[in-house]
Amino acid sequence: MTPLPPQPLSPLDGRYRAAVSDLGEQLSEAGLNRARVQVEVEWLVFLTDRSLFGSSPLSDEQKAALRAVVTDFGQEAIDALAREEAVTRHDVKAVEYYVRAQLSRLGLDSIAELTHFACTSEDVNNLSYALTVRAAVADTWLPRIRTLIDTLEQRALDYRDTPMLALTHGQPATPTTMGKELAVFVHRLRRVLARIDRVEYLGKFSGATGTFAAHQVADPGQDWPALSEEFVTGLGLVWNPLTTQIESHDWQAELYQAVNHAGRILHNLCTDVWTYISMGYFTQTPVKGATGSSTMPHKINPIRFENAEANLELAGALLESLAQTLVTSRLQRDLTDSTTQRNIGVAFGHSLLAIDNIQRGLAEINLNEAKLAADLDSNWEVLAEAIQTVVRAEVTAGRSQIKDPYALLKELTRGNRVDHAQLLAFVEGLDIGAAAKERLAALTPATYTGLASGLVDYLKTPPTA
Numbered sequence: 001m002t003p004l005p006p007q008p009l010s011p012l013d014g015r016y017r018a019a020v021s022d023l024g025e026q027l028s029e030a031g032l033n034r035a036r037v038q039v040e041v042e043w044l045v046f047l048t049d050r051s052l053f054g055s056s057p058l059s060d061e062q063k064a065a066l067r068a069v070v071t072d073f074g075q076e077a078i079d080a081l082a083r084e085e086a087v088t089r090h091d092v093k094a095v096e097y098y099v100r101a102q103l104s105r106l107g108l109d110s111i112a113e114l115t116h117f118a119c120t121s122e123d124v125n126n127l128s129y130a131l132t133v134r135a136a137v138a139d140t141w142l143p144r145i146r147t148l149i150d151t152l153e154q155r156a157l158d159y160r161d162t163p164m165l166a167l168t169h170g171q172p173a174t175p176t177t178m179g180k181e182l183a184v185f186v187h188r189l190r191r192v193l194a195r196i197d198r199v200e201y202l203g204k205f206s207g208a209t210g211t212f213a214a215h216q217v218a219d220p221g222q223d224w225p226a227l228s229e230e231f232v233t234g235l236g237l238v239w240n241p242l243t244t245q246i247e248s249h250d251w252q253a254e255l256y257q258a259v260n261h262a263g264r265i266l267h268n269l270c271t272d273v274w275t276y277i278s279m280g281y282f283t284q285t286p287v288k289g290a291t292g293s294s295t296m297p298h299k300i301n302p303i304r305f306e307n308a309e310a311n312l313e314l315a316g317a318l319l320e321s322l323a324q325t326l327v328t329s330r331l332q333r334d335l336t337d338s339t340t341q342r343n344i345g346v347a348f349g350h351s352l353l354a355i356d357n358i359q360r361g362l363a364e365i366n367l368n369e370a371k372l373a374a375d376l377d378s379n380w381e382v383l384a385e386a387i388q389t390v391v392r393a394e395v396t397a398g399r400s401q402i403k404d405p406y407a408l409l410k411e412l413t414r415g416n417r418v419d420h421a422q423l424l425a426f427v428e429g430l431d432i433g434a435a436a437k438e439r440l441a442a443l444t445p446a447t448y449t450g451l452a453s454g455l456v457d458y459l460k461t462p463p464t465a
């Protein structure tokens, strides 16, 4: 057999590439390396701007040329870094040598020794991860999930008043509206997103064991913690003053747990929509040219929601593993985080792919109001709750002498199908006030939805977490 040409092992880089490729801008190895170069370059500018160790501030042109190494980072840089790393076998040292080579190219050899000055690799790595993860979340993941939530909100508003039989334990229960049920998901998701918006992206910059030892011995006259804080906050991150060699990654655990929580809510949405489709509550729009089943020509399968469900499970497993393992590092550091963090993009990729599939799935379903109405009309016994509650209120108000209204309704309805006529006759025979009797006689399963429609309007209230 002829060996295949080199193939991607991950489906994210294969069949699903188009849906997730935006994440590669930040969460690929090249994205990480570009951020590392950015941190090294900004540290050089920071040190020289303050004339530390007798250096002179760079001119505006020199700074622009140096920063262009970051903004022009492309295939040439990717290849050069790979060549460096093949020799150093140390990814961050390779970045340092690459930056030194750029300094040489720009005639800035005089400041070469300030490259990676007093830094440990993690000083560069942790800031790079904070910058890239923050950008991926802000520029790609959040906008896509927000668009999905907005689509869902529109559906909730469209179906605000459409009555639907509820199923608790899978059994007919007090009716609701389809809009209210979808609004529950919108509300839940927005609460989690509010938490994600508040995540702090922390950065440390304090040397090999977080003590500023190298900085202090090189120039004891500087306030190194203050300079470190200025540098980290200058990158738009939150300064972490107290760490071992590594940033402790607690912010990452917080973020990944929240992203996973949002994913679990989406997973619940998928299984519910799948079930509604199976019950005929949503019909699926046939896509021209598409095939449902390879052997059963009549079928349209809910594959978008099934794909999303599976991808949310994969994303969840990875996010959970990241959140669990990143917060442990033996003594002042071990290198396990280096390996696991390389999969942050994979975790977000599966999550983004799920979001994409749900978005597409929602565009392909329509509410079957006739089916919802028919199911309501076949389950008049769900009014048993209404009747027993009204009778209890009437007894309390002294307008009825009925003993144990619950037992009365239980005898009539438990395990029994009761139709409209039977229920009406039962209500007519009740010893209760005239107004209550009239209210109950007018009730149908489709109108026994309480305040469900109006509750959808709570979506206009900003969520608090």
Ligand SMILES: O=C(O)C[C@H](Nc1ncnc2c1ncn2[C@@H]1O[C@H](COP(=O)(O)O)[C@@H](O)[C@H]1O)C(=O)O
Pocket (backbone or CB within 6 Å): 089, 090, 091, 092, 119, 120, 121, 122, 245, 333, 335, 338, 339, 342
């Ligand atoms: O500043 C330092 O480097 C200090 C050093 N700790 C390290 N900190 C960060 N990176 C290090 C460290 N050690 C190795 N490496 C390099 O990490 C890379 C690991 O590769 P992979 O397993 O693929 O994730 C791979 O490129 C490794 O070479 C220490 O001795 O404490």
